[in-house]
Amino acid sequence: xxxxxxxxxxxxxxxxxxxxxxxxxxxxxxxxxxxxxxxxxxxxxxxxxxxxxxxxxxxxxxxxxxxxxxxxxxxxxxxxxxxxxxxxxxxxxxxxxxxxxxxxxxxxxxxxxxxx
Amino acid sequence: xxxxxxxxxxxxxxxxxxxxxxxxxxxxxxxxxxxxxxxxxxxxxxxxxxxxxxxxxxxxxxxxxxxxxxxxxxxxxxxxxxxxxxxxxxxxxxxxxxxxxxxxxxxxxxxxxxxxxxxxxxxxxxxxxxxxxxxxxxxxxxxxxxxxxxxxxxxxxx
Numbered sequence: 001x002x003x004x005x006x007x008x009x010x011x012x013x014x015x016x017x018x019x020x021x022x023x024x025x026x027x028x029x030x031x032x033x034x035x036x037x038x039x040x041x042x043x044x045x046x047x048x049x050x051x052x053x054x055x056x057x058x059x060x061x062x063x064x065x066x067x068x069x070x071x072x073x074x075x076x077x078x079x080x081x082x083x084x085x086x087x088x089x090x091x092x093x094x095x096x097x098x099x100x101x102x103x104x105x106x107x108x109x110x111x112x113x114x115x116x
Numbered sequence: 117x118x119x120x121x122x123x124x125x126x127x128x129x130x131x132x133x134x135x136x137x138x139x140x141x142x143x144x145x146x147x148x149x150x151x152x153x154x155x156x157x158x159x160x161x162x163x164x165x166x167x168x169x170x171x172x173x174x175x176x177x178x179x180x181x182x183x184x185x186x187x188x189x190x191x192x193x194x195x196x197x198x199x200x201x202x203x204x205x206x207x208x209x210x211x212x213x214x215x216x217x218x219x220x221x222x223x224x225x226x227x228x229x230x231x232x233x234x235x236x237x238x239x240x241x242x243x244x245x246x247x248x249x250x251x252x253x254x255x256x257x258x259x260x261x262x263x264x265x266x267x268x269x270x271x272x273x274x
Contacts, residue, residue, distance in 0.1 A: 007221050010244040080244070084132045084223075087242055091134050093161040095238075098148060101158045102140045 005057065006083055009076045012056035017041070018049050025059060025072040035070065131243040138238060142231040145238060146203035149227060159183075164191075173200055179208065189215060195225075204229055209245055221245075 012018055021035055036046040050070060053059045057076045061068045138145055148154045150173045156166050163186040171179040180194040192213045199207035205228045212220045222245040230237040 010221050013244070083221075084242065084244070087132055087223075088134060090161055091240060091242075094159055095134075095136050097158040097160075097162065099136075099138060101154075102138060102144070102148070105144070106140060 005076060006080060008056045009058065009080050012052050012058055013080075015049070015052075018053055021046075021049060021053065022058060022072055025070060029062075029069040029071045031067045031069050033067075131241060134240045136238050137232065138236050139234075140236055141234060142229045142236045143203045145229050145236045146206070149206050150200065150202070173197060173206075175200060191215075192217070195222075198224070210242065 013022075017039060020038070024030060024035060024038070032043055032046055032050065035050070036043050039046065050059065050061075053070075054061065057073055059070045060073050061070050148158065152169060152171055155171070156169050159169075159181065160166065160183045164183040166181065167184050167190065168180070168182040170181075171177070173179075175197060177197045178194065179197065180192065182190055182192045184190050194211055194213070195209035197206070197208045199205060205226065207224065207226045210223045210225045214220060223242050224245045226241040228239050230239070
């Protein structure tokens with residue numbers, strides 16, 4: 001029912017630095033050095049974050065190039081969005097029922113309906 | 117390069133927001149969410165039957181609900197209340213178990229009620245818990261909740 005990787009995706013997204021890295025990569029490929037620039041962080045620290053993102057499948061690194069630039073991988077984010085989106089339908093259906101039930105209560109069928 | 121700590125590009129993937137206006141006063145809406153005999157009447161999609169429900173509506177209290185789908189399968193959802201601020205807000209964690217009983221990712225649901233003079237605007241936020249609840253957020257949330265609750269008690273004592 002739930003793709004296992006969702007938990008991995010969300011764990012990777014839990015960190016603000018990693019979200020910022022992804023936001024930067026959404027604008028295009030970047031090297032580790034370029035990614036480290038806006039943060040007051042060492043290259044190894046940034047590399048550690050990149051490893052988490054890579055394991056979660058959120059980024060990929062080009063093997064050929066010497067500098068191994070990173071790019072964002074959209075699919076896990078899409079999966080995560082889709083998973084959350086399925087709740088929208090669930091709530092909408094519940095809210096329809098809530099609306100109907102409130103109607104019943106307030107039409108005087110139940111004493112409970114009036115409340116200050 | 118200006119990069120915000122929380123990339124806006126990612127926010128859409130991390131949060132669900134639903135708004136609806138109900139033709140009922142705010143206090144009544146709040147009751148619908150916090151009193152079992154009411155909640156059990158509407159919770160869940162059409163065609164599902166509530167077969168088990170327990171809710172301890174207070175900060176730190178647990179809730180669990182099992183529903184039977186039209187195809188006979190049973191779906192269990194559970195969580196913990198993080199904030200209860202009558203009649204304006206209820207915040208709780210929300211987990212759906214898979215059919216084998218393994219918990220899915222934990223999300224945080226915030227339901228807020230705004231009084232529109234007889235009608236009520238309900239806004240529901242749902243977001244993956246890990247992605248939104250840093251320790252600091254937690255502290256701010258808790259402190260704010262306690263302050264509001266104190267205000268609420270003071271106001272209702274008058």
